[in-house]
Amino acid sequence: MEGIQLENQLTYFKNVLQIINCILVSRMIKEIRIGGFGGQGVILSGLIIGKAATLFDKKNSVQTQSYGPEARGGASKTEVLISDEEITYPKVENPDILVVMSHEALLKYHKDLKKEGILIVDPDLVHIEVISEFINENKIEVYEANVTKIATEEIGLKIVANIVMVGVITKITKLISIDSVKKSIIDSVPKGTEEKNLSAFEYGYNYNIS
Amino acid sequence: MTKELFIQGNEACARGAIEAGCRFFGGYPITPSTEIAEYLSIALPKVSGSFIQMEDEISAIGSVIGASWSGIKSMTATSGPGFSLMQENIGFAVMSETPLVIVNVQRGSPSTGQPTMAGQGDMMQARWGSHGDYETIAISPSSVQEFFDFTILGFNLAEKYRVPVLILADEVIGHMREKVRLQDNVETLKRIKPKEDLKDFLPFKNVENGTNPMPSFGDGYNIHVTGLTHNELGYPSTISPKDHSTLVKRLVNKILKNREDIISTDFKYCDDADIVLIGYGSPVRSIIEAVKIGRKNGVKIGYLKINTPWPFPENEVAKIAKSADDLMVVEMNLGQMVHEVERIAKNNANVHLFSEIGGTLPKPTDILNKVKELL
Amino acid sequence: MAEKNKQDFITDEEKNPYIKYFRKDRLPTIFCSGCGIGITINSFLKGLESADIDFNNLSLVSGIGCSSRVPGYLNCDSLHTTHGRAISFATGLKIGNPDLNVVVFTGDGDASAIGGNHLIHAARRNINLTVICINNNIYGMTGGQVSPTSPEGSLATTAPYGSIDTPFNLIDLVTAAGASFVGRWTTAHPLQLSKSIKNGLLNNGFSFIEVVSQCPTYYGRKNKLKTPVSMIKMFKENSINKRRADTLSEEELLGKIVVGEFVNKKREELSKKIDDLSYIKSGRNTIRKSAYIL
Numbered sequence: 001m002e003g004i005q006l007e008n009q010l011t012y013f014k015n016v017l018q019i020i021n022c023i024l025v026s027r028m029i030k031e032i033r034i035g036g037f038g039g040q041g042v043i044l045s046g047l048i049i050g051k052a053a054t055l056f057d058k059k060n061s062v063q064t065q066s067y068g069p070e071a072r073g074g075a076s077k078t079e080v081l082i083s084d085e086e087i088t089y090p091k092v093e094n095p096d097i098l099v100v101m102s103h104e105a106l107l108k109y110h111k112d113l114k115k116e117g118i119l120i121v122d123p124d125l126v127h128i129e130v131i132s133e134f135i136n137e138n139k140i141e142v143y144e145a146n147v148t149k150i151a152t153e154e155i156g157l158k159i160v161a162n163i164v165m166v167g168v169i170t171k172i173t174k175l176i177s178i179d180s181v182k183k184s185i186i187d188s189v190p191k192g193t194e195e196k197n198l199s200a201f202e203y204g205y206n207y208n209i210s
Numbered sequence: 211m212t213k214e215l216f217i218q219g220n221e222a223c224a225r226g227a228i229e230a231g232c233r234f235f236g237g238y239p240i241t242p243s244t245e246i247a248e249y250l251s252i253a254l255p256k257v258s259g260s261f262i263q264m265e266d267e268i269s270a271i272g273s274v275i276g277a278s279w280s281g282i283k284s285m286t287a288t289s290g291p292g293f294s295l296m297q298e299n300i301g302f303a304v305m306s307e308t309p310l311v312i313v314n315v316q317r318g319s320p321s322t323g324q325p326t327m328a329g330q331g332d333m334m335q336a337r338w339g340s341h342g343d344y345e346t347i348a349i350s351p352s353s354v355q356e357f358f359d360f361t362i363l364g365f366n367l368a369e370k371y372r373v374p375v376l377i378l379a380d381e382v383i384g385h386m387r388e389k390v391r392l393q394d395n396v397e398t399l400k401r402i403k404p405k406e407d408l409k410d411f412l413p414f415k416n417v418e419n420g421t422n423p424m425p426s427f428g429d430g431y432n433i434h435v436t437g438l439t440h441n442e443l444g445y446p447s448t449i450s451p452k453d454h455s456t457l458v459k460r461l462v463n464k465i466l467k468n469r470e471d472i473i474s475t476d477f478k479y480c481d482d483a484d485i486v487l488i489g490y491g492s493p494v495r496s497i498i499e500a501v502k503i504g505r506k507n508g509v510k511i512g513y514l515k516i517n518t519p520w521p522f523p524e525n526e527v528a529k530i531a532k533s534a535d536d537l538m539v540v541e542m543n544l545g546q547m548v549h550e551v552e553r554i555a556k557n558n559a560n561v562h563l564f565s566e567i568g569g570t571l572p573k574p575t576d577i578l579n580k581v582k583e584l585l
Numbered sequence: 586m587a588e589k590n591k592q593d594f595i596t597d598e599e600k601n602p603y604i605k606y607f608r609k610d611r612l613p614t615i616f617c618s619g620c621g622i623g624i625t626i627n628s629f630l631k632g633l634e635s636a637d638i639d640f641n642n643l644s645l646v647s648g649i650g651c652s653s654r655v656p657g658y659l660n661c662d663s664l665h666t667t668h669g670r671a672i673s674f675a676t677g678l679k680i681g682n683p684d685l686n687v688v689v690f691t692g693d694g695d696a697s698a699i700g701g702n703h704l705i706h707a708a709r710r711n712i713n714l715t716v717i718c719i720n721n722n723i724y725g726m727t728g729g730q731v732s733p734t735s736p737e738g739s740l741a742t743t744a745p746y747g748s749i750d751t752p753f754n755l756i757d758l759v760t761a762a763g764a765s766f767v768g769r770w771t772t773a774h775p776l777q778l779s780k781s782i783k784n785g786l787l788n789n790g791f792s793f794i795e796v797v798s799q800c801p802t803y804y805g806r807k808n809k810l811k812t813p814v815s816m817i818k819m820f821k822e823n824s825i826n827k828r829r830a831d832t833l834s835e836e837e838l839l840g841k842i843v844v845g846e847f848v849n850k851k852r853e854e855l856s857k858k859i860d861d862l863s864y865i866k867s868g869r870n871t872i873r874k875s876a877y878i879l
Binding site for chain 3: 231233236257259260261262265266268269270272273274277278279281282298302309369398400401403426428429431433434435436437438446
C-alpha cells in the first residue's frame, strides 16, 4: 500500500515538474512589461511595439494595459507579448524584459522579472541601487538610458521620452526590426508629429547604452 | 479586401458595428466601454450616421430603440452600472421586438466595483435582468478579432429575430490590442419590410417562426408599438389571458425554437478528455493555455468555448457531460454559468467551478493545479 | 322595420370632425367622462390641421400615464414607451429620421418626476420635438397620488393631510433649460391651446406646451371640485394672461394659472446639426431608413 502511495506521489511531482518545464519551453513568447506613471505615454510605447511586431514583422503580439483612476500621475503599466506562435493567455506574469520609467514601477515590478532577465531604466527617474541585491542574485542585465533627459535636451519635447525608450528597447532586445518600429511609429503618433517622434526613436536607438 | 490592424477590442467592436450597418449610436460614458462611443463619435458622421451622447444610460437605450423604429440599425455600449440602468428598456425592446445591440464591457462588480478591471458578474443579469419572462441572445468574444466578428453577428441576429442582442465582453478584451483582420464585404442581414398591403398587415402576427417583418415609422403602416401586452395588431390587450400567453410564448419561442441557428460553441480535445474546461469571454484565453500545457503533459483535458452564453448551449454541454467525467467552469465571478452547466450535466458528470474575482484573468497554472487536484 | 333614433343618422364625422384621425376600432377610450384629455386631443388635431402637417408623417411618442394613452387612439405611427422615457425614445426617432414630425404626449408625473432629466436635456438640445404635457396635478392612472405639480395643500391619496411639497413650475423649468417654444393653456382655452400647438408644431426646435387639465375622478373628487364643469370654471376664473401677469407681484399671482406663450425664439436645432455634421464629414445628410439597405 505504502509503495503505491509513494509511487503516486512521485508521479505527481514528476508531472508538476513536467508542467513547469513545459511552461518554460512551450511559452516561446517574449514578454515585455513597461511601467511608469500616467501621462508618460507608457501605453503608446507598448502599442508601437505590438503593432511593429504584428503588422510589420508579421509575428504575433498582444498588448494589454492597466491603469488606475487617475488620468495623470497615477501608476501606468503596459505589457506586450511577442511570439512566432499564436498567443492565447495575454497576461505577463514573469517578464523577460522590464522597462521602468518611475521609481514606483521599479519597486513594484522588479521582483516579477525572470532570472537573467533584462531591466531597462531611466536612471534619472529611479534609484536603481535599492534593488542591487536582487539584480546580483538573479543576474539581471541592467541597462540605463536617460530617455527623459534626451527627450528634453535633444528634441526639446519631454513627452517623447517614451519614444526614445522604444528606440532603446528596439536596440537592446532585437525583438522587433528597426524598420517595422519606424513604420509603427508613423502609424501610431498624431499626424504632424511623425518627424519629432522618429527623431526621438533614432536618439534612443543610437544611444550609447551603459 | 482585408485590412490588418493592431487595435483595441473596443475599437474592433465599433468598427464591426459600422461594417454591420449600424448608423446610430446613443450612449453615455462609462469605463471600460467608453472607447466604443469615442470611436463611433468620429466614425459615424463619416458614413452618414448619427451619434448622440445622452444624459444617462436609460435615455441612451431609449434613443436606440427610437432610432431603430426610425429604420436605422442602432447600438449602445456600457458597463455594469449602466447595464443595470438599461434593464427596464431592455424589457421594452424585447416586448416591442425592437432590433438593437447593447455592448456590455464588463468590469469588477457589484455596484461601482472596479471600473478599470475585468469581471463577468453580469451573466445572470443578462439572462433575466429585466422583469418578466423572456429569452435573450448574448454573445461573448474572447479575442479582439471576435469582438469585431461577434458585433457583426450581433447585429445580424438582432435583425433576424427582432430582439435586443447583448454583447457581453469584458475589460480584458475591451482594452487588449491584437491583430484584427477586417473584411470589407461582411455579410449583413438587411431589415425586411412587410409585403402585405397596409390594411392587411398585422405587425405582431402570431407567425410560425415567431418573427415578423418590420416597417419603420413614416412608412405609412400606422403601427402602434407598446410595452403593454398587445394583440396581433399591436393594440393593448392587457386583461386577456390568451393574448398575453400567445404573445409572451411567441417571443420566448422565437429564440428557443431557433437555438441551433443562434448557438455557437467551439471545442477541442473533448473526445477522450477526462476533464473538460468550460468558459466564455476572456477567461477562454487562460483555458486554452491551460489545455495546451496539460495536453503536453499527458493530461486528458479538453475545452468547450461558449460563444453564445444565452441561449445556453444545453445540447453541447449535455454531449460533453456524457463523455467526460469532470467538467470545470472557469469564470470571473463567484459562480454564475456553473449553475447552468450543473443543471444540464449533473447526472452525467461532476461539475466544478474555477472562480477568479478581483479583476485579473485566471492564471493557466492555477487552473491546471486545480485540475490536478481533481484527477 | 324598427324605427331608428334620430341620433343613428348622425355620422361619426358630424359628432366629431376629427374622428377620421382615430383608430375607430379602439374606441371607446379608457379616459373617464369629463377628463381633459378629450379637449386636448381635439385641440391638438385642430392645431395639426392648421399647421398643415401631414398626418401620415406624424409619429406620436408617449410614456406611461393617462395622457400617454393618447397615441394609441390616433391612427398614425405611435410608440408607447416606458414611464418617463418618452422624450429619449423620441430623440432617437427624430435623429434617426429628421423628416418625421415627432410629438410627445406626456403628463405631469411622466414628464417632470420620473422623466424630468430627459425633459430638461431635450430642451437644452433644442431637438425638434413638440411635447404636449397634460398636467392634471395628480397621478390618475394609479389612482390619485400626489405629483410634482400638485399645489401645496392639495389632497391626494399619498398626501392625505394636504401636499407639503413645493410644486414645479414646468414653464420656468423648460424655459431655463433652453426650450425654443413654451406655452401654457388650460382646457378652458381650447382655441388658444390649438393655436399654441400649431405654433409649437411649426417651431423648428424643442416646443413645450403645458395643458392644465382636469381630472375630476381623482383631483376633483379629493379637492372639492367634483364635476368637470366646476374644474373648468375654476381654470377660467384663476387663469391670467402672461401679459397681465408680468405686471403683478408674486403675492398677487398666488393661486393663479398664468397662461399664454412664454418663449418663441429661433435657436439652432439638434437633428439639423447632426445632419449638417454628416454632410460635412460624408458629403450627404444622415442616411434614412438604412437598416433596409445596409
